Amino acid sequence: MLYGTDGIAMETTQQDIAQHLLIIYDRLEGHFGDLHWWPADSPFEVIVGTILTQNTAWRNATYAIAQLKGADILSPQGISATPLDTLATLIKSSGCYHVKAKRLAAFVRFLYDEYGGILDSMFAQDQWLLRKKLLQIHGVGNETADSILLYAGAKPIFVVDAYTRRILERHGLLSGRERYNEIQALLMNNLPTRTSLFNQYHALLVNLGKTFCQKNKRCAACPLEGLGDNR
DNA sequence: GCCCAGGTGGGTA
DNA sequence: TACCCACATGGG
Numbered sequence: 001m002l003y004g005t006d007g008i009a010m011e012t013t014q015q016d017i018a019q020h021l022l023i024i025y026d027r028l029e030g031h032f033g034d035l036h037w038w039p040a041d042s043p044f045e046v047i048v049g050t051i052l053t054q055n056t057a058w059r060n061a062t063y064a065i066a067q068l069k070g071a072d073i074l075s076p077q078g079i080s081a082t083p084l085d086t087l088a089t090l091i092k093s094s095g096c097y098h099v100k101a102k103r104l105a106a107f108v109r110f111l112y113d114e115y116g117g118i119l120d121s122m123f124a125q126d127q128w129l130l131r132k133k134l135l136q137i138h139g140v141g142n143e144t145a146d147s148i149l150l151y152a153g154a155k156p157i158f159v160v161d162a163y164t165r166r167i168l169e170r171h172g173l174l175s176g177r178e179r180y181n182e183i184q185a186l187l188m189n190n191l192p193t194r195t196s197l198f199n200q201y202h203a204l205l206v207n208l209g210k211t212f213c214q215k216n217k218r219c220a221a222c223p224l225e226g227l228g229d230n231r
Numbered sequence: 232g233c234c235c236a237g238g239t240g241g242g243t244a
Numbered sequence: 245t246a247c248c249c250a251c252a253t254g255g256g
Binding site: 138142159215 | 240
Binding site for chain 1: 251252253254255
């Protein structure tokens, strides 16, 4: 389904949506190039990053990651051996730091309880089963779970975030009322199932969102200019 | 000073 | 189910 500027649905086919999604992808890749996400040195660092960047500018999360590296505790053993208040102090720059310290500890506890602290063991299982388990960890919601699966585990899952919603809505692919799982299904049902594609597509959407498609602002000189509705 | 940022969970009606 | 709110720092 496609939506006009009034939010009213227009008749479309699956093929229209798939084509529209690929055109957006090509435009963005032509503009931004290959982004090679997620920026991190290891899968564990990716996971820590997904928690620290929750509702937070990425820059502030990177300061916190640098603190963890400086303290030499950016590892499952390191996090689990660090008292909560020390952890919270180190990650202060990422905001909501008492909450996030508990969330990091909760993930590491889960990793040890279920997989002996070994990430490879965790990622060895079926992605949808693992997704269910991740969602049971306190502080891991849809977006964090999917970011872990895609960017740390290289599983073919599409990450839906605020940018994804905003951009797809402005381009008439969403009405604005869809839930997380519906948006994810729209993307995954209309794109080839490939980790590299999902990785790059989401990275492109985030880059577009940061540079052109900001909240409450118009898309001046947007790389998607002229593609249907550009609200 | 105000708004926003690569969310999540708990509470209320 | 659908909102509201707390969590909280740093940059524009």
